[in-house]
Structure formats: C-alpha cells, structure tokens
Amino acid sequence: MSQATLNRPLSHAEMDAFGAELDALRTRTMAQVGAEDARYIRRIVAAVRYTEAAGRALLFFGAFPPAWVLGTLLLGLSKILENMELGHNVMHGQYDWMRDPHLNGKTYEWDIVGTSDNWRHTHNYKHHTYTNVRGMDDDIGYGLLRLFPEQRWRPFYLFQPLIAVIFALLFQWGVAIQRLELGKVFSGRKTKAELREEFRPVGRKMGRQLLKDYVLFPLLAGPFFLPVLLGNLVANGMRNLWTYAVIFCGHFTADAETFPKSVVQNESRGHWYLRQLRGSSNLSGGKLLHIMTGNLSHQIEHHLYPDMPARRYAQVAPEVRAICQRYGQNYNTGSIWSQFGQVIWRILRHALPSRPGKPAPLVEPMAEAA
Amino acid sequence: MSPAPNRLLRAAVAAPVFDFWSRQFGSIQAWDRCLARVVARREEARGAVTLTLQPNRRFAGFTPGQHLNLTAEVEGVRLTRSYSFTRPPCADGRLRLTIKRVENGRLSNALCELRPGAVVELGQAYGEMSLPQGPGRYLFLAAGSGITPLMALSLALEQNPQAEATLVYWAQRRDELCFAEELRELAARQPRLRLHFALTREPLRLAGEFGRRLDAALLDEVAPDLSALQVFACGPRGFVEDARRLTQERALRFHGEAFTPPEAVAGGAPVRVQLLRSGQTLEVPSGAPLLAALEAQGLHPDSGCRMGLCNTCACRLVEGVGQNLNSGETLAEPGSELRICISAARSDLTLDL
Ligand SMILES: Cc1cc2nc3c(=O)[nH]c(=O)nc-3n(C[C@H](O)[C@H](O)[C@H](O)COP(=O)(O)OP(=O)(O)OC[C@H]3O[C@@H](n4cnc5c(N)ncnc54)[C@H](O)[C@@H]3O)c2cc1C
Numbered sequence: 212m213s214q215a216t217l218n219r220p221l222s223h224a225e226m227d228a229f230g231a232e233l234d235a236l237r238t239r240t241m242a243q244v245g246a247e248d249a250r251y252i253r254r255i256v257a258a259v260r261y262t263e264a265a266g267r268a269l270l271f272f273g274a275f276p277p278a279w280v281l282g283t284l285l286l287g288l289s290k291i292l293e294n295m296e297l298g299h300n301v302m303h304g305q306y307d308w309m310r311d312p313h314l315n316g317k318t319y320e321w322d323i324v325g326t327s328d329n330w331r332h333t334h335n336y337k338h339h340t341y342t343n344v345r346g347m348d349d350d351i352g353y354g355l356l357r358l359f360p361e362q363r364w365r366p367f368y369l370f371q372p373l374i375a376v377i378f379a380l381l382f383q384w385g386v387a388i389q390r391l392e393l394g395k396v397f398s399g400r401k402t403k404a405e406l407r408e409e410f411r412p413v414g415r416k417m418g419r420q421l422l423k424d425y426v427l428f429p430l431l432a433g434p435f436f437l438p439v440l441l442g443n444l445v446a447n448g449m450r451n452l453w454t455y456a457v458i459f460c461g462h463f464t465a466d467a468e469t470f471p472k473s474v475v476q477n478e479s480r481g482h483w484y485l486r487q488l489r490g491s492s493n494l495s496g497g498k499l500l501h502i503m504t505g506n507l508s509h510q511i512e513h514h515l516y517p518d519m520p521a522r523r524y525a526q527v528a529p530e531v532r533a534i535c536q537r538y539g540q541n542y543n544t545g546s547i548w549s550q551f552g553q554v555i556w557r558i559l560r561h562a563l564p565s566r567p568g569k570p571a572p573l574v575e576p577m578a579e580a581a
Numbered sequence: 582m583s584p585a586p587n588r589l590l591r592a593a594v595a596a597p598v599f600d601f602w603s604r605q606f607g608s609i610q611a612w613d614r615c616l617a618r619v620v621a622r623r624e625e626a627r628g629a630v631t632l633t634l635q636p637n638r639r640f641a642g643f644t645p646g647q648h649l650n651l652t653a654e655v656e657g658v659r660l661t662r663s664y665s666f667t668r669p670p671c672a673d674g675r676l677r678l679t680i681k682r683v684e685n686g687r688l689s690n691a692l693c694e695l696r697p698g699a700v701v702e703l704g705q706a707y708g709e710m711s712l713p714q715g716p717g718r719y720l721f722l723a724a725g726s727g728i729t730p731l732m733a734l735s736l737a738l739e740q741n742p743q744a745e746a747t748l749v750y751w752a753q754r755r756d757e758l759c760f761a762e763e764l765r766e767l768a769a770r771q772p773r774l775r776l777h778f779a780l781t782r783e784p785l786r787l788a789g790e791f792g793r794r795l796d797a798a799l800l801d802e803v804a805p806d807l808s809a810l811q812v813f814a815c816g817p818r819g820f821v822e823d824a825r826r827l828t829q830e831r832a833l834r835f836h837g838e839a840f841t842p843p844e845a846v847a848g849g850a851p852v853r854v855q856l857l858r859s860g861q862t863l864e865v866p867s868g869a870p871l872l873a874a875l876e877a878q879g880l881h882p883d884s885g886c887r888m889g890l891c892n893t894c895a896c897r898l899v900e901g902v903g904q905n906l907n908s909g910e911t912l913a914e915p916g917s918e919l920r921i922c923i924s925a926a927r928s929d930l931t932l933d934l
Contacts, residue, residue, distance in 0.1 A: 245657060247657075308917070310658065310660075310914065335892055483888075
C-alpha cells in the first residue's frame with residue numbers, strides 16, 4: 212500500500228486538534244507518574260547490577276563451557292538493559308523528577324564506548340527534534356546506508372548489505388563517532404585539529420571501556436583471562452546487534468516516512484506530533500519484549516513523549532492508536548520479524564538505484580496554499 | 582583506602598555502581614556523596630522529633646548556628662530541605678537535628694516517622710550565625726522550629742566564657758516547646774544565659790512566660806540595652822520580618838534566617854536570577870521564558886530544541902519558584918531540573934548554571 216493511501220493529510224484546524232488531544236493525553240499521564248515509576252526504575256537498576264555481577268562471576272569460571280555461556284548471556288542481558296531501559300531513557304530526562312543524581316538525564320553515563328554527552332546531542336536534540344528530516348537527522352542511514360529512495364544513490368551503496376552487517380556488529384562504535392561527523396573531515400569542512408579536539412573525550416571514554424571489559428576484568432580472572440575477554444566481547448556484540456535491530460525497526464520500516472527540510476519551518480505542535488508519528492514504527496509483543504527494547508517497541512509513543520517514563524508507553528498506546536484512527540493516520544506496528552524484515556528489504560532494495568514514490572503530504576494541499 | 586588501589590577502583594567502577602553495592606551491603610559509604618544513618622529518634626515535644634545521625638566520612642563538620650540540606654526519599658521522589666544542628670559538634674561525630682511537623686508538609690512529616698536504620702543524604706553545613714570566641718552580647722529570638730540553631734548557640738555559650746545571651750522562644754502551646762527542661766537547667770547553672778518563653782495560644786501562663794507575639798514593649802522588657810546587642814532571629818518568614826523591622830535600626834547587628842519558603846510573585850515583576858556556575862546575578866521579568874530572557878542579556882546557556890523536549894537546557898533549581906509554561910505547573914522543589922526554554926521564574930531563583 213502506498214503511504215498516500217495510508218495517511219490522510221490534515222487541515223491546519225485538524226492538525227491543531229490532533230496536537231491538543233495528544234497534549235491532553237500527555238498531561239493526564241504525567242499526572243500519574245510517581246512512586247510506582249520510581250520503584251520500577253530502581254528495580255531495573257537492581258536487575259542491571261545483579262545480572263552484571265552474576266554474569267561476570269560466572270565468566271570467572273569460563274573455562275567450564277556452561278558457565279561461559281550462561282555468564283556471557285547474563286552479561287549481555289545486563290548490557291542491553293543498561294543501554295536501553297536504563298541509559299537511553301534516563302538520558303531523556305524521563306526520571307529527572309525523582310531528583311536522584313544517579314538517574315539524572317544530563318549526567319548519566321552509560322556503559323558503551325560512546326559518550327553520553329555526544330548522544331544527548333545527536334539523539335536527544337537532533338534526532339528527536341528533526342526526526343527523519345533529510346539532512347538534519349543524521350540517524351537516517353547514519354551517513355553509511357541508503358535506506359530511502361530520496362537519498363541520492365552512489366555506487367558505494369552497492370556494498371551496503373555487507374556494510375550494514377559490519378555496522379550492526381560494531382554499532383556502539385558507530386554511535387561513539389557519530390558526532391565527530393567524519394564525512395566533514397573528508398570533504399574538508401572540518402579541520403584535523405578540530406577533529407582532534409572533539410575526539411579527546413570520545414577517546415577517553417573508549418579507553419575506559421576497553422580497559423574495563425578487555426583488560427581489568429580479564430586480569431582479575433587470572434588464568435582465565437581469555438574466556439573472560441571473549442565473554443565480554445560477545446556480550447558487547449549481543450548488545451550491539453540487538454540495539455541496532457530495535458533502532459532500525461523504529462524508523463526504517465516500509466511505511467516510515469522521511470521529510471524535506473522545509474517541514475520544520477514554523478512548525479506547529481500538531482505538525483510536529485504528526486511528523487513524529489509518520490516517521491516512527493512500533494514492535495508488537497509482550498512485556499518482555501517491551502522491557503528488553505527499553506520500551507522502544509513503542510517508538511511512536513516515545514517520539515510523541517520522549518521525556519515520559521517509558522514504562523507508561525504501553526498504557527498510552529491504545530489511546531494514541533485511537534487518536535490516530537480518528538484522524539485517519541496509520542499506526543505503524545508489527546511483529547519484530549515483520550518489521551525487521553522490512554528493514555532488511557530496504558537495505559537490499561536501496562543498495563540499488565531507486566526512485567521516490569508519490570509523496571504523502573502531512574498538510575492538506577488546499578490548506579498549504581491558503 | 583590507599584591511593585593506588587583507589588585509582589584502579591575508580592577506573593573499573595563507576596560511582597553509581599559503587600553506591601549501589603555499598604547500599605546493598607548495608608553500608609553508608611558512598612563514592613562522593615554524604616550519607617547518614619539515623620541511629621536514634623526521640624519525641625522532643627508535641628509535633629517535634631529529634632533525630633541523631635551518623636554521617637559517613639564525607640561530612641566535613643560544622644559550627645553551632647549552622648544548617649545543612651537534608652535529602653530523603655518520599656514516595657520515590659527525593660526532597661531536600663534545610664535543617665539546623667541543635668547541638669554543638671560532639672566527640673562521637675554524630676549530628677542532632679530536631680524536626681517540627683508542618684501541616685501537609687511533605688518532608689518534615691516523613692522525617693518525623695523515620696526509625697533508626699533509615700538512611701538520608703546530607704549536604705555540607707552552611708550559614709552565617711556563629712558565636713565567635715571573645716566578648717559578645719546577643720539577643721536570640723526564636724519562633725517554632727527557629728529554636729534549633731539558637732539552641733545550639735545557647736549550648737555553645739558554655740564554651741565561650743565571654744559571651745552572654747538572652748533567648749526568647751515563642752511557641753503556640755507549652756507542650757510544643759522543644760528542649761524546655763534542658764534550657765531551664767542550662768539557664769539555672771549558666772548566668773550568662775537569660776531565658777524567656779512566650780506562648781501565644783496557651784490559656785494559662787506561668788510565671789516568667791510571655792503571652793503575646795514580638796512587639797516593641799516586649800523587646801524593651803527583655804533587651805533594654807538593644808543597641809549593644811547582636812540580634813539573631815529564626816522562625817517563620819513573617820516572624821523574622823517583624824524582628825527585622827523592630828530591631829535592625831537599633832541593634833548593633835541584625836541577622837535573620839527565615840525558615841519558611843519564599844512565595845511566588847505575579848507575572849511581569851522583576852526577579853533576580855543567580856547563576857551559580859557563571860557567578861552572575863541578573864534581573865529578568867517573572868513569567869517570561871528564562872532561556873530567552875538570559876539570551877536577551879547576552880548569555881548563551883546550552884540549549885537545543887527550544888520546545889521542552891530534548892532536555893539540553895535542563896539545569897538544577899537550587900532555590901526559588903519556577904514555572905513550566907507549557908503545563909502551567911509551578912516547580913519549587915530544590916534540586917528539580919528546570920528546562921529553561923519553557924520555564925519562567927516565579928520568584929528570585931538560584932540556578933546551577
Ligand atoms: C535555614 C533553614 C533552617 C531550618 N531549620 C529547621 C529545623 O532545624 N527544624 C525544622 O523543623 N525546620 C527547619 N527549617 C524548615 C524546613 O526546611 C522545612 O521548610 C520544613 O521542615 C517544612 O518542610 P516540608 O517539606 O514538611 O513542608 P512543605 O511540603 O515544603 O510545605 C508545606 C506547607 O507548609 C509551609 N511551610 C513550609 N515550611 C514551614 C515552616 N517551617 N513552618 C510553617 N510552615 C511551613 C509551606 O509554605 C507549605 O504551604 C529550616 C529552614 C531553613 C531555610
């Protein structure tokens with residue numbers, strides 16, 4: 212089905228009403244946020260710490276294969292939880308109201324090679340403000356992949372099926388260097404000196420992470436240095452693959468849309484909401500899936516309300532869906548298999564030259580002219 | 582901990598991880614925060630409880646007359662309020678705070694319910710009231726919970742043979758007086774302390790008790806030599822303002838500490854915004870978005886989306902009343918994150934910016 216038939220363009224008045232309904236839902240939900248949410252995130256912190264401790268302890272006996280497998284799985288699980296349900300959500304300021312310095316959006320530092328400060332800029336600010344706006348949201352293909360026909364094709368993209376796999380395995384490194392915008396250095400828009408300066412905190416964080424996972428903990432295991440090192444490597448790899456899959460499913464499914472830069476000019480609140488909706492896609496599934504994806508299985512709700520405690524998304528989802536229906540908007544959701552299948556299709560299809568289809572306007576053409 | 586393992590530990594463990602495990606094992610040691618355990622609790626008077634706290638080694642000490650910020654979790658949310666040391670420093674390193682229940686008070690009532698074993702977080706001591714060694718004559722005016730730092734100063738008289746003081750302590754009813762017995766004993770054995778109680782809602786008065794609020798006549802009675810005295814007044818804002826009005830011009834020195842929070846002002850009125858990191862104080866119109874107001878004065882705080890969603894401009898509210906202009910909610914909890922792009926000042930503000 213083409214995007215134009217899935218979504219109805221809205222008049223300015225409808226757009227305002229759409230925004231007002233979503234604002235009201237937000238206000239209603241935020242008024243309920245409190246002790247329960249605090250208890251929940253504390254339990255997540257405890258789960259992250261205990262699975263990490265258990266995983267690392269088991270890895271010390273990693274010469275014994277079942278201990279290695281279980282230890283690696285637990286450590287991977289801990290890293291996934293820390294990355295998604297804890298780190299990503301806390302850094303959005305979702306739990307700032309608790310006023311806990313260890314759960315503060317501006318100071319939280321997560322357990323990956325990328326610095327939280329750079330993430331707050333590329334993700335919280337750029338990606339969330341300019342979601343799927345071409346040339347403004349660097350998450351569209353991360354400068355490596357062509358996922359939408361609107362991106363200009365170059366022969367380099369013929370290799371993208373392979374590049375996508377490597378990128379997935381090394382995803383945390385991609386996140387770490389995203390803000391350095393290496394493309395600008397190659398094209399001469401950034402000097403080497405500027406790059407060196409920007410790399411300093413990134414390099415420090417990388418060093419720290421490498422030291423922790425690949426030197427200190429393996430050394431602590433003495434003769435079992437190697438199994439511990441390998442366990443850490445695989446656990447980091449698990450986390451990389453999973454976060455990559457979840458993030459790609461959030462914005463690069465078949466029906467997800469991208470937008471030209473002009474959309475953000477004098478954008479109304481309703482228009483901003485509509486753009487967030489059109490650019491995002493959900494994963495349907497049970498509670499476990501929601502927790503393991505840091506509730507990014509509710510990517511749509513996350514993009515509408517990035518600073519709402521993520522465990523509330525499941526609660527608001529039916530209402531968001533009903534609002535979408537009233538305004539003739541597609542609520543893009545599906546199983547992880549179907550959504551990730553669509554992502555893979557995009558990676559394969561747009562490796563080859565492709566042409567954009569009929570655009571699906573956000574605003575009624577009549578209203579636009581008026 | 583010796584420096585070398587300490588450095589290694591710091592490379593391997595992050596502060597939140599250390600703090601988490603420390604608490605799991607029941608310890609109050611923390612990476613860089615000052616935690617304290619409640620070791621004793623005692624009903625001090627009707628509606629007031631004294632807590633004895635054992636701080637961890639991050640606590641740097643205090644002098645009588647000072648306060649600290651205490652943070653505790655209530656219903657999942659951390660609340661911070663100031664409390665005063667009610668006793669001079671003790672050899673055992675323990676701290677005594679006396680907390681008075683406040684109607685509908687969020688933190689005071691929760692603290693009064695704490696039992697030994699509970700853990701709270703402390704800031705460092707602050708405050709300008711003190712009893713320097715050497716000659717000095719003081720008038721202590723205390724109302725309600727305002728007695729706390731003045732109790733510590735009264736006790737400190739014992740260590741300062743050249744200081745003398747008159748303490749007037751107001752409460753509504755006699756059974757609300759904290760430390761009444763102890764103060765009487767102190768005054769009996771220590772001629773350098775003169776003590777008066779004042780009860781505003783007690784039908785029967787005992788000898789030596791006043792039965793009314795602070796006024797000029799009462800002042801003449803307890804301190805005929807006001808011009809030679811340094812006045813310390815602590816209590817509700819209205820009380821401290823009365824004391825200031827009556828004594829500031831005539832006394833040698835006046836120092837007041839209001840224990841009740843400031844109130845929000847109407848939109849448009851100028852308020853002072855103090856920025857702690859940049860060390861500046863500016864005047865902005867209350868009710869106007871802070872980011873724009875600060876930019877209009879040539880400042881460039883971090884900011885991003887300018888619509889309250891990316892959290893880039895969030896900064897900590899240290900003191901004062903702010904308002905979220907999107908939701909209309911006011912924000913007065915110290916330690917809250919204020920997104921300045923969509924927030925306005927509603928009183929004088931101190932920001933960690
Ligand atoms: C420098 C300083 C030292 C202090 N020392 C002490 C101390 O040693 N012991 C002590 O008990 N308190 C002390 N206080 C007061 C204390 O910080 C809190 O304000 C008080 O405990 C009420 O907090 P709450 O969270 O219970 O009330 P909140 O939930 O903040 O307020 C509830 C309501 O009570 C009003 N209110 C707030 N504080 C008071 C008050 N003190 N009296 C009457 N009404 C109030 C508020 O305006 C509000 O309407 C001190 C305050 C300051 C500024």
